[in-house]
Amino acid sequence: MVLGAIGVIRFPDVYTRLHASTKCDTGGAISILAGVAVAYGLNMISLKVLSILFLIFLLNPVASHALARASHKYGVRPCEVTVVDMYE
Amino acid sequence: MVAANFLVALQVVIVVLVVTSVICLFRVVYGPTVPDRIVGLNTISTKVTVILVLLAFVYGRTMLLDVAIAFAMLNITGSLVVSKYLEGGFRD
Numbered sequence: 001m002v003l004g005a006i007g008v009i010r011f012p013d014v015y016t017r018l019h020a021s022t023k024c025d026t027g028g029a030i031s032i033l034a035g036v037a038v039a040y041g042l043n044m045i046s047l048k049v050l051s052i053l054f055l056i057f058l059l060n061p062v063a064s065h066a067l068a069r070a071s072h073k074y075g076v077r078p079c080e081v082t083v084v085d086m087y088e
Numbered sequence: 089m090v091a092a093n094f095l096v097a098l099q100v101v102i103v104v105l106v107v108t109s110v111i112c113l114f115r116v117v118y119g120p121t122v123p124d125r126i127v128g129l130n131t132i133s134t135k136v137t138v139i140l141v142l143l144a145f146v147y148g149r150t151m152l153l154d155v156a157i158a159f160a161m162l163n164i165t166g167s168l169v170v171s172k173y174l175e176g177g178f179r180d
Contacts, residue, residue, distance in 0.1 A: 071123035
């Protein structure tokens with residue numbers, strides 16, 4: 001998650017920032033929440049933690065995909081060194 | 089139940105996540121376009137959800153887990169709604 005934050009700061013345009021933040025954030029959150037669920041043991045509290053894990057695992061990539069599509073339709077151009085843009 | 093070193097390590101993790109949230113807040117404030125700010129807000133919201141779960145574990149307040157569930161759902165809903173608004177409405 002630290003590397004994701006550095007990527008959000010340092011990358012040049014929206015799409016690379018989404019690339020950095022989504023993967024690092026989803027993976028980091030899932031691993032931390034799985035660790036907390038294992039530390040709680042098997043009861044109702046860990047069921048709540050696992051439900052948060054499932055929500056983040058399912059819905060965070062959906063939101064990022066919708067945001068990338070919306071920013072392309074909104075008119076944000078990729079940076080100058082972009083080689084291929086298949087979503088024209 | 090758990091060792092004291094483990095709780096200290098989790099407190100260090102909480103502090104690191106707060107610092108990275110402040111780093112992402114820089115992108116929210118100085119973002120050139122609107123989707124940049126939404127990327128920063130989405131990242132901050134996921135980090136805050138994880139921070140709430142860790143606080144609930146460290147200090148033994150299970151009420152914070154319900155807050156974290158509601159916050160995760162509201163985060164995703166808000167991001168999707170703003171994305172559809174930028175895309176041009178809910179026509180299709």
